[in-house]
Amino acid sequence: FSLTDEQKQFQSLARQFTKDIIIPQAAEFDQREEYPAEIVKQAFELGLLNTIIPESVGGLGLGLLDEVIIGEEIGYGCMGIYTILMASELGITPFLVAANDEQKERFLAPLLEAPKLAAFALSEADNGSDAAGLKTRAEFDGDEVVLNGSKMWISNGGLADITVVFANYAPEKKHKGVIAVVVEKDTPGFSHQKIHGKMGQRATYTAELVLENVRVPKANILGEIGEGFxxxxxxxxxxxxxxxxxxxxxxxxxxxxxxxxxxxxxxxxxxxxxxxxxxxxxxxxxxxxxxxxxxxxxxxxxxxxxxxxxxxxxxxxxxxxxxxxxxxxxxxxxxxxxxxxxxxxxxxxxxxxxxxxxxxxxxxxxxxxxxxxxxx
Structure with a gap:
């Protein structure tokens, strides 16, 4: 098999970007544990950020093979910087899996306007591999969802414009009691704390997220209630x-x-x-x-x-x-x-x-x- 001409072009673009921009600066951002905002901006300008956003809302709509071809090149330069881009695609993927057209337009289209990020908030301090045992709680209050709890190890956490939060509304139902709900940046009660002292991938902004009576519309729930897991x-x-x-x-x-x-x-x-x-x-x-x-x-x-x-x-x-x-x-x-x-x-x-x-x-x-x- 061979790559398509378009895939070869994306590979060449990402390889040149890595050589010219990422490699010369990677060690500096690693040593300082600093988020490389300008590099992310340049990736956005080249079309290397949020590449899987569907064409229906104005995105490139790249396939996964396209994404991994680009990913190898950027991972070659700095895995920490790649994780920023990759984690944003991770935050976008639940929309491709379960969002309706209105949600895709409302949440994904704005990510194409500037170097904005998405995040995926599943893990908790006491809960990583056991994803059905979430302690973050969701309660329904009229047309709103009220979220309380915390999330740990969230890449792009706090920086992302949209975060898909997984919360348990019915613990007795275990994995069938989980919802996936979108929380926008600066929502009241939604805060974060950067995690310092990581062994590696130090250019990635990794955070603990705290949700204290965070209220979002029920219209922010992706898929059906109970489909979060x-x-x-x-x-x-x-x-x-x-x-x-x-x-x-x-x-x-x-x-x-x-x-x-x-x-x-x-x-x-x-x-x-x-x-x-x-x-x-x-x-x-x-x-x-x-x-x-x-x-x-x-x-x-x-x-x-x-x-x-x-x-x-x-x-x-x-x-x-x-x-x-x-x-x-x-x-x-x-x-x-x-x-x-x-x-x-x-x-x-x-x-x-x-x-x-x-x-x-x-x-x-x-x-x-x-x-x-x-x-x-």
Whole structure:
């Protein structure tokens, strides 16, 4: 197979943007734990932000394969910066899964007017993998929904113009008692606190969200009452594929940096890439990269063609993020002591890659998903 001309153009655009804009600044934003507002603005101006907004409301309406092609390139430059863009697509996906036309027009069209973000608020401090056990509560009061609770580890949290919040209106119903409801930025009672001290992906603004008697119209509920858990799962079964794409980008960067260093580093009178120990490491990294990319492309293809994709998405996410960790770790080993300091980019690759094994469903959860699909 081959990419379409349009996909090649998006790939080239994202690759050039990464080379010219992201890579020169990535370390600085990582060190300062600072949100790169100007980079996000430039991504918006190039059409690389909120790319999946449907054409029906004025967006590009890109497919998932298009998205992962772009994602690999940006993940190559900085996974933390990519997560900002990716998390906005994550926040948009519930609209593609469950929103009506009026909701798409009301909430998504404004995201095309400026570098605005969306967010997805499912996880809580005491609740990550057990998505049916949400403690955030929703009560109905006439034509309004009243929300109380908190959300944790929310990428773009507090910065996003719209946040899809998952809340429990009937705890006794467990996963059938969850709703997905849109909360707009600056809604009274809706506040956030930035989470500091992250190991990696430090350019991403990650926050705790607090909801204190937050009132929103019932018209902000996506899908039907009680469908929130299903909407969340359908969303994640798609959006963990872009996580795989970012992981592929990390692995590719780890290989490129390692090949460059191993070519220049002289030991025992010759470049270290002449030693079989280094050659074998590079070969294993390359094998992992190619298989991870193919798994990611395949999962995206299934989504774009409305074919069953739950297992393929889990395979891609788990495999690609494991490969990213392996490749980054081997890159540090190849660099030796220089790999352990921030003067070289490979230590950041390792710190960034670790989160890809955790968010949007831990890799342990992915393996459970794969096993369940096998035993259906």
């Amino acid at each position: 299903s909407i969340a799962m359908k969303t994640l079964n798609k959006t963990r594929i872009p996580v795989a794409a970012g992981s592929v980008g990390i692995a590719r960067r780890a290989i490129d940096e390692s090949v460059k260093y191993a070519t220049e580093r002289i030991a025992f009178g010759k470049p270290i890439n002449r030693f079989q120990a280094i050659q074998l490491k590079l070969a294993d990294m390359k094998i992992g990269l190619e298989t991870a990319r193919l798994a990611t492309y395949y999962a995206a293809y299934l989504v774009d063609n409305n074919l069953p994709h739950i297992s393929a998405a889990a395979v891609a996410k788990a495999h690609a993020s494991d490969i990213a960790m392996m490749a980054a770790n081997e890159a540090i080993q190849i660099h030796g002591g220089f790999g352990y300091i921030s003067e070289f980019p490979v230590e950041k690759l390792l710190r960034d890659a670790k989160l890809n094994q955790i968010y949007e469903g831990t890799n342990e959860i992915q393996r459970i998903v794969i096993s369940r699909e096998l035993n259906r």
